[in-house]
Amino acid sequence: xxxxxxxxxSAAAVAGQAQELRGAEILVKCLQAESVKYIxxxxxxxxxxxxxxxxxxxxxxxxLVRHEQAAVHAADGYARATGDVGVALVTSGPxxxxxxxxxxxxxxxxxxxxxxxxxVPTAAIGLDAFQECDTVGITRPIVKHNFLVKDVRHLADVxxxxxxxxxxxxxxxxxxxxxxxxxxxxxxxTGYPDKVEMRSYNPVRKGHGGQIRKALQLLMAxxxxxxxxxxxxxxxxxxPELRELTDMLGYPCTNTLMGLGAIKGSDPKFxxxxxxxxxxxxxxxxxxxxVLLAVGARFDDRVIGNPKHFAQNERKIIHIDIDPSSISKxxxxxxxxxxxxxxxxxxxxxxIKESGAKPDANALGAWWETIDGWRKRDCLRYDRNNQDVIxxxxxxxxxxNMTRGVDTYITSDVGQHQMWAAQFYKFDxxxxxxxxxxxxxxxxxxxxxxxxxxxxxxxxxxxxxxxGSVQMCIQELSTCFQYNTPIKIMALNNRYLGMVRQWQxxxxxxxxxxxxxxxxxxxxxxxxxxxxVGMLIEHPRDVEPALREARKLKDRTVFMDFRTDPTENVFxxxxxxxxxxxxxxxxxxx
Amino acid sequence: MKHxxxxxxxxxxxxxxxxxxxxxxRGYNIESLNVAPTEDPSLSRMTIQTTGSDDVIEQITxxxxxxxxxxxxxxLTEGAYxxxxxxxxxxRAVGKEREEMKRMADIFRGRIIDVTEKSYTVExxxxxxxxDAFLEAIDRTAIxxxxxxxxxxxxxxxxxxxx
Numbered sequence: 050x051x052x053x054x055x056x057x058x059s060a061a062a063v064a065g066q067a068q069e070l071r072g073a074e075i076l077v078k079c080l081q082a083e084s085v086k087y088i089x090x091x092x093x094x095x096x097x098x099x100x101x102x103x104x105x106x107x108x109x110x111x112x113l114v115r116h117e118q119a120a121v122h123a124a125d126g127y128a129r130a131t132g133d134v135g136v137a138l139v140t141s142g143p144x145x146x147x148x149x150x151x152x153x154x155x156x157x158x159x160x161x162x163x164x165x166x167x168x169v170p171t172a173a174i175g176l177d178a179f180q181e182c183d184t185v186g187i188t189r190p191i192v193k194h195n196f197l198v199k200d201v202r203h204l205a206d207v208x209x210x211x212x213x214x215x216x217x218x219x220x221x222x223x224x225x226x227x228x229x230x231x232x233x234x235x236x237x238x239t240g241y242p243d244k245v246e247m248r249s250y251n252p253v254r255k256g257h258g259g260q261i262r263k264a265l266q267l268l269m270a271x272x273x274x275x276x277x278x279x280x281x282x283x284x285x286x287x288x289p290e291l292r293e294l295t296d297m298l299g300y301p302c303t304n305t306l307m308g309l310g311a312i313k314g315s316d317p318k319f320x321x322x323x324x325x326x327x328x329x330x331x332x333x334x335x336x337x338x339x340v341l342l343a344v345g346a347r348f349d350d351r352v353i354g355n356p357k358h359f360a361q362n363e364r365k366i367i368h369i370d371i372d373p374s375s376i377s378k379x380x381x382x383x384x385x386x387x388x389x390x391x392x393x394x395x396x397x398x399x400x401i402k403e404s405g406a407k408p409d410a411n412a413l414g415a416w417w418e419t420i421d422g423w424r425k426r427d428c429l430r431y432d433r434n435n436q437d438v439i440x441x442x443x444x445x446x447x448x449x450n451m452t453r454g455v456d457t458y459i460t461s462d463v464g465q466h467q468m469w470a471a472q473f474y475k476f477d478x479x480x481x482x483x484x485x486x487x488x489x490x491x492x493x494x495x496x497x498x499x500x501x502x503x504x505x506x507x508x509x510x511x512x513x514x515x516x517g518s519v520q521m522c523i524q525e526l527s528t529c530f531q532y533n534t535p536i537k538i539m540a541l542n543n544r545y546l547g548m549v550r551q552w553q554x555x556x557x558x559x560x561x562x563x564x565x566x567x568x569x570x571x572x573x574x575x576x577x578x579x580x581x582v583g584m585l586i587e588h589p590r591d592v593e594p595a596l597r598e599a600r601k602l603k604d605r606t607v608f609m610d611f612r613t614d615p616t617e618n619v620f621x622x623x624x625x626x627x628x629x630x631x632x633x634x635x636x637x638x639x
Numbered sequence: 640m641k642h643x644x645x646x647x648x649x650x651x652x653x654x655x656x657x658x659x660x661x662x663x664x665r666g667y668n669i670e671s672l673n674v675a676p677t678e679d680p681s682l683s684r685m686t687i688q689t690t691g692s693d694d695v696i697e698q699i700t701x702x703x704x705x706x707x708x709x710x711x712x713x714x715l716t717e718g719a720y721x722x723x724x725x726x727x728x729x730x731r732a733v734g735k736e737r738e739e740m741k742r743m744a745d746i747f748r749g750r751i752i753d754v755t756e757k758s759y760t761v762e763x764x765x766x767x768x769x770x771d772a773f774l775e776a777i778d779r780t781a782i783x784x785x786x787x788x789x790x791x792x793x794x795x796x797x798x799x800x801x802x
Contacts, residue, residue, distance in 0.1 A: 185653060190664045194707040197653075214707060248802060249649055249710040374701035377694075 067239045072201040072232040073102035076165070077109075079208035082241035085109050085136050087127060087503060089120040093140020094180060095167025098232040112503065112532055115524035117144050119496040121151025121164060122522065126497030127504055128160050129483045130458055132286060134215050135162040135500075141169055142180030145187065150490060152222050153191040157487025158307060159284060161220035163211050170230040171199055184226045193221025201234040209242040218252030219372040220284055252371060256388030256396060264342070264367040264384045265400050271340035272412035273419075274300045277323065280307030280486070281345020281370060281390050283479040287311075290394035291344065297401065298408055301420055303331040305346050306471055307486040314475030320420065321429075324352040325623045326468045329428035330420055332621070332629040336362055337419075343368045343382070345390045347375040349487075356380070358628030369393050428621050428634055429472055439589050441466060441541045441613040445473035447593050448511065448539070451600070456508040457481060460497035462518030463489045465547035468619040470513045492521030495538065499525060502534035509537070509600065516542040516569055516610075526579035529606045537599050538608045540572060543615040551618045555633075556625075576608035587612045641670075642696050643715045643722060643792040645800055646685040649708040650676050657706055658685060667691065667699050671789025682710065682802065686791040710802055719795035725762070726770045727752075729784040730777060732759040740777065747773045758783060766790070 070078070076099060080088070089112045092100045103111050114120040117139040124135030135155075139148045145166050155162050169178040185197045194214050196207045204227070211223040268274060276298075282291050288311050295302050295318055302312050303323045312319045321328035323335055335341070335352075341364050346352070353359040356379060368382040369390055376385040386393055431442045448459075459474055461467045461484040476482050483501065485493045498512040512519075519540050529536060541547075549564040573583030582605045586595045592611065599607040621632040648654050655674055662669050667689060674685040689699065696714065703712045715722075732740045737759070744751055744761045747769065753760035763773055767790055774782065794800060 186656070189653075189657060189660050247707070250707050372705065374698065374705050378698060 067237040069235045070238045071098065071102070071235055072204055072227065073098040075201070075204050075236065075238055076208065076227070076232065077102045077106050078238060079205055079241055080136065081106070081108055083134070083208075083212050085134075087112060087124075087500075088136045088138050089114055089123040089500065090138030091117050091120055091140065091144060093144050093167060095141040095144075095169060095229045096138060096232070098229065099138065099165070099167070099227070110503075111138075112528065114496070114528050116522065117147035118151050118492065119522050119525045119528070121148045121162070122154065122493045122496035123500030124162055124164075125151060125155045125160050126460060126483050126493070126500035128155075128162055129158075129497070130480050130501045131504055132480065133161075134212055135160065136165070137162070138165045140167040140180065141184070142182045144180075145182055145184045149187065149191065150492075152188055152224065154485050154488045154490040154493060155222040156191045156193070158280060158485065159220050160222065161216040162222040163208075163215050164222055164224045166224055166226045167232075168197070168226045168228040171228045172230070174228065184224065188224045191222075192224050193219075195224040195226065197226045197228075198231050199228070201231045201236040204231065204236070205238070206242055209245045210247065213245045213247075214250065218250075253387050254389040254392055256369065256386045256393035258396070260384055260386045261393065261397050261400060264386060265397060265404065265406070267340055267365055267367060267384065268298070268342060269401070269404075269406040269408060271300075272409060273337060273339045273416045274298070274342070274408070274413075275334050275338035275340070276300050276302040276342045276344070277305075277335065277346055278302065278308045278311050278344045279305040279346025281347075282308055282311040283345075285345060285371070285390040286479075287345070287391035287394055288479045290391055290398065294394055294398055297398065299413065300408070301334055301417070303327070303334065305349065305352055305486075306484070308346060309471060309482045310476035310479040313477045315477055320424075322471055323629075324349075325354070326472065326619050326621065327352075328472075329426050329621055329632060329634065330423040332623070332632060333423050334420055336628070336630045338364055340364065341366045343370075344394065345370060348378065348380045350379070352629075353380060354623045354629035354631075355626055358631075361628075426634070428632075431617070435614075436589055438614040439586065439592060439611055441469050441543070441611075441617055442473050443589065444539065444541060444592055444611050444613070445469050445513065447596060449474040451593070451596055452509060452511075456505075458483060458498070458501050458505065458508055458510045460484065460494050460501065460510070460512045462494035462512075462514040463491045463548075464515050464518060465543075465551065465617075465619050466513055466515045466518075466541040468548075469541070472619075491518040494518060495522050495525045495529070495536070498536040498538070499529050499532070499534045502536050503532060512536055512538045514538060514540050515547060516540050516544065516566055516572070517546045523575070526576065526581060526606070526608075530580040533604070535602070535604050535606045538606070540608065540610050541613045542569070542572070542610050543613045543617070544569065545615050547615075548619070550615075551622075554618070555622075572608055572610040576606075581606040581608055583607075584609045585612070586610065640692070640696075641688065641690050641716065643720070643790055644687045644689065644700065644703070645713045645715050645792060646687065646703060646709055647677070647711040647800060647802060648683050648685060648706075649710065650681050650683040651708055654683065654708045655685070657708065658687070658703065661702055661706065662687075662689075662699075665698075665702065667695065671787070673789050673791055679802070684800075686789070688790050711800060713794070713800050715792040715794060718798055720792050720798070721795060722766045722790045722792045723764055724767050724770055724790045725764050725788045726773075727760055727762055727786050728774070728782060729753075729758055729760045731757060731781045731783055733757050736778075736781065740781070743773070743777050747776070749773070
């Protein structure tokens with residue numbers, strides 16, 4: 050716990066005695082006790098006391114954003130990249146409603162966060178007061194839990210519980226609603242609660258030994274095994290265990306969009322991302338395997354395609370997950386194992402070593418041959434050598450090659466650019482691919498990047514975005530300048546809401562209803578207006594030089610407007626209602 | 640299939656909303672619901688009657704358990720249990736009907752708790768099928784008003800739900 054010199058002096062002065070502190074000061078002390086380093090927020094009437102207390106402390110940096118949505122996104126991006134609990138602070142009423150998108154984004158991807166919201170004074174609650182809204186009611190479906198603190202004496206306890214709930218079990222956002230009078234009233238401060246015990250909340254960590262043993266037997270006897278891992282592995286920091294297991298077994302593996310980087314992108318056992326825009330080999334292996342080991346993934350609808358088609362195959366499924374409600378939700382599994390992914394994998398590895406069991410080498414060899422046959426189809430090929438128009442895939446590939454071995458974070462917005470980034474950037478480490486998978490929120494790109502850059506000033510942070518998405522939180526360019534968080538924004542500008550355009554081309558006979566982006570700003574001038582560097586790149590030959598130049602400008606935010614080919618579609622594609630092996634591979638399939 | 644789910648939860652403001660919100664958000668059906676504090680004032684007990692396939696009930700149970708304030712969840716219909724519901728029925732009871740209505744109430748072991756020249760209010764306790772049967776048995780047109788609590792259930796014998 051970091052405390053300033055002033056704190057140490059005053060702490061010594063009142064050592065052994067309870068202090069009487071205002072709610073806002075208690076809040077600050079709690080955050081400091083939780084080692085919070087950054088708070089993204091936006092002041093307002095209900096949080097004035099809290100902001101006053103923040104002014105008087107010096108261990109936590111507050112970042113003033115330009116829209117509450119971005120405050121929550123920035124804290125979310127920080128949490129994804131570091132594993133710490135992200136903290137945001139917004140005022141009541143419109144502050145909360147602006148934050149809702151950010152909170153729902155974090156909820157869908159299970160990101161540990163504590164969002165502190167101001168509220169009107171307790172006496173005014175329910176009377177339609179100025180800037181009042183039912184925060185607890187509005188956020189109830191999109192948080193792991195929320196609290197309304199009606200008495201300042203409960204505040205420290207609530208904060209302790211909030212952080213505990215946010216980071217334990219399946220992580221998630223927790224909202225703490227603090228009425229203005231609660232932040233003003235005094236209570237005794239006897240230190241941050243050192244324990245938190247909740248009889249109603251005790252997430253299971255250790256997996257059931259018998260189930261793990263059954264899983265081991267199934268796994269070792271498999272003829273066509275497949276390992277499918279998702280965001281849960283990243284959240285649990287279980288990458289070392291996962292890699293030890295996959296290296297030990299030599300089985301083919303895949304990641305979901307949220308799990309990219311858990312298996313090295315360059316590992317030959319990695320078949321690429323699976324799902325709606327996954328590779329042919331990854332999807333085929335999912336359909337044709339006989340034993341599937343699912344780790345920290347939830348069989349999302351983007352991954353399984355048509356559920357009836359998915360279930361046609363007689364595969365046995367082992368599912369390791371911390372949340373029982375994710376198991377057998379969409380897909381029936383044979384061996385469910387509830388527990389912390391890191392601990393369960395460690396136990397599984399230990400059991401395998403102890404048993405001395407080895408995989409069936411002949412069967413595995415034949416399976417790999419089948420898979421290599423699929424790989425030869427080169428489903429991600431595109432016209433790499435096109436000299437007339439920039440292919441969006443080329444921009445991502447160039448970036449991926451250029452940042453090989455460099456400490457890099459890639460954030461993304463939502464749409465075609467996001468899929469190409471997932472397909473073409475080789476992620477060799479977890480927590481480097483930062484995007485909104487579950488909710489698919491446009492606008493997260495810049496706030497995610499600026500949140501991460503603040504915490505990782507020496508890393509290179511790129512925001513891959515589209516000209517549509519980037520406009521949703523464009524005002525944060527100002528925040529980037531104020532807090533000196535130089536990020537590189539790569540807008541794949543195809544003048545369309547690309548993913549919508551693709552669906553309209555494939556399913557609506559080319560009726561492009563409101564997917565053309567008209568009246569786009571001159572992004573170069575816009576970037577410069579915010580104090581940054583702007584670049585317009587229109588030719589393929591200029592892509593690499595532009596990236597090189599951008600990288601050289603280490604302490605400037607650079608906005609790169611890449612004019613890309615608007616006719617490019619993301620392939621492979623599993624259309625809605627189709628099975629995962631019924632992929633479209635290119636425009637020739639249409 | 641009908642299921643009766645008993646839930647022990649922390650007696651805190653908003654806990655009921657969370658459960659109801661869960662059902663509505665995920666599209667699960669609530670046929671009836673009742674809730675009250677237990678002998679431990681820090682705990683509330685809720686009884687929810689719902690219908691659904693086994694898969695849906697499994698999901699409901701898992702999602703209920705996931706709620707932070709929920710301490711324990713039991714599907715009473717999975718084992719031996721007793722179910723009771725309180726029903727108050729106001730019926731028209733004029734002239735010759737009064738004798739017949741009184742007889743019906745007696746047959747169903749109900750009590751008449753309110754009497755006027757034209758009406759009786761009958762109090763009935765039993766499982767839902769008994770209460771349904773009473774309503775079927777009397778003259779439909781005589782029913783002026785009904786209010787039911789919905790089922791509350793408790794396990795038989797050693798099946799005890801506590802913290």
